[in-house]
Amino acid sequence: MYASHLANLHRQTNIQEPRHLEGSIAKVPVGMMIRQGFQVVRGLHRHGMKWSGLAGRQPINRVPVSQSMGVGVRVLTMSSWPFSSPPRDYSLPNDSWSPEMRNLYDHYNALCEVEEEGQKKRGPWRRLPSYNRTLKYATGGQCLSKVLQAKARLFTRNTEEPGASFEYVVFLNKQEKSCVCIFQAGHLLEGPPGHVHGGAIATIIDSVTGTIATYLAGPVMTANLNINYRSPISLGSVVLVRSALEKTEGRKTLISCQVTSADGARLHTEATGLFVAINVGHLFGT
Numbered sequence: 517m518y519a520s521h522l523a524n525l526h527r528q529t530n531i532q533e534p535r536h537l538e539g540s541i542a543k544v545p546v547g548m549m550i551r552q553g554f555q556v557v558r559g560l561h562r563h564g565m566k567w568s569g570l571a572g573r574q575p576i577n578r579v580p581v582s583q584s585m586g587v588g589v590r591v592l593t594m595s596s597w598p599f600s601s602p603p604r605d606y607s608l609p610n611d612s613w614s615p616e617m618r619n620l621y622d623h624y625n626a627l628c629e630v631e632e633e634g635q636k637k638r639g640p641w642r643r644l645p646s647y648n649r650t651l652k653y654a655t656g657g658q659c660l661s662k663v664l665q666a667k668a669r670l671f672t673r674n675t676e677e678p679g680a681s682f683e684y685v686v687f688l689n690k691q692e693k694s695c696v697c698i699f700q701a702g703h704l705l706e707g708p709p710g711h712v713h714g715g716a717i718a719t720i721i722d723s724v725t726g727t728i729a730t731y732l733a734g735p736v737m738t739a740n741l742n743i744n745y746r747s748p749i750s751l752g753s754v755v756l757v758r759s760a761l762e763k764t765e766g767r768k769t770l771i772s773c774q775v776t777s778a779d780g781a782r783l784h785t786e787a788t789g790l791f792v793a794i795n796v797g798h799l800f801g802t
């Protein structure tokens with residue numbers, strides 16, 4: 517129902533645009549955009565839908581989930597729009613990745629689920645796609661940004677220059693309820709000379725812990741981040757950000773996190789994050 521509502525929305529408003537016009541609002545009257553933005557959010561809210569970027573671009577599929585949270589939410593995954601270009605997945609390798617980053621990516625990629633002779637062999641790891649709008653996780657990367665704050669970009673994906681700021685890819689281990697992020701810190705993230713800014717480290721920790729909390733509990737917001745910086749991270753280096761579920765308690769999900777050197781020998785940062793499950797309407801005052 518929600519999918520057909522969105523498909524109608526797109527047909528009615530003709531909001532499909534070539535990629536280079538992404539972010540443009542010229543074609544859609546502002547009043548209509550606001551109205552439709554609220555319709556989208558109300559739709560999500562009313563149907564108790566939970567976003568699932570993990571499913572990527574798959575047919576619509578609703579299944580009961582989140583027993584751990586004790587709430588009756590359903591997963592919404594959405595088929596790809598037939599009328600737009602493929603979305604950019606920011607967590608795929610690009611030329612700015614160092615050989616070390618590429619090797620680590622290849623290592624975890626080799627441990628991911630694969631399809632052989634038509635059979636899906638489920639490996640414990642799964643690479644998560646990454647987009648430049650959080651809303652795109654609801655659609656497997658397709659663009660809802662025409663209707664809600666068109667110029668907004670996910671903080672960690674807000675530059676088009678590969679390697680300049682956050683280069684990262686997250687692999688999720690469903691069995692262990694943990695994930696590992698391979699993170700290469702670009703030159704725009706300088707804090708102390710030659711080293712990564714503490715706020716940038718907090719940002720990647722928030723993103724990684726927030727991602728696994730979202731996977732486990734649906735839409736959440738960070739309520740508390742507790743960070744201990746143990747040793748500085750050199751600009752341009754590659755580190756591992758490992759996160760795992762510590763516990764869930766009602767609407768609360770507690771996630772632990774360690775940032776280490778790529779070989780695991782040096783601890784850079786330790787953190788915990790508390791995430792509270794929200795209704796999407798919480799973000800829009802409904």
Ligand SMILES: CCCCCCCCCCCCCCCC(=O)SCCNC(=O)CCNC(=O)[C@H](O)C(C)(C)COP(=O)(O)OP(=O)(O)OC[C@H]1O[C@@H](n2cnc3c(N)ncnc32)[C@H](O)[C@@H]1OP(=O)(O)O
Pocket residue numbers: 567568569570644650653722723724726727728730731736737738739740766767768790792793794
């Ligand atoms: C499918 C997935 C694929 C992956 C797909 C990923 C997509 C995505 C990727 C990007 C990932 C980015 C991740 C960034 C995430 C942000 O950066 S979020 C932005 C920063 N955070 C905020 O702005 C939050 C601001 N705060 C708030 O809105 C509200 O305070 C909150 C957090 C929603 C909680 O408010 P509330 O809903 O009214 O809940 P409230 O009743 O106050 O508290 C509920 C419980 O939590 C406790 N609590 C609340 N706050 C605290 C606190 N600070 N300390 C301790 N306890 C607390 C309360 O004591 C209460 O406990 P109990 O009494 O139930 O035991």
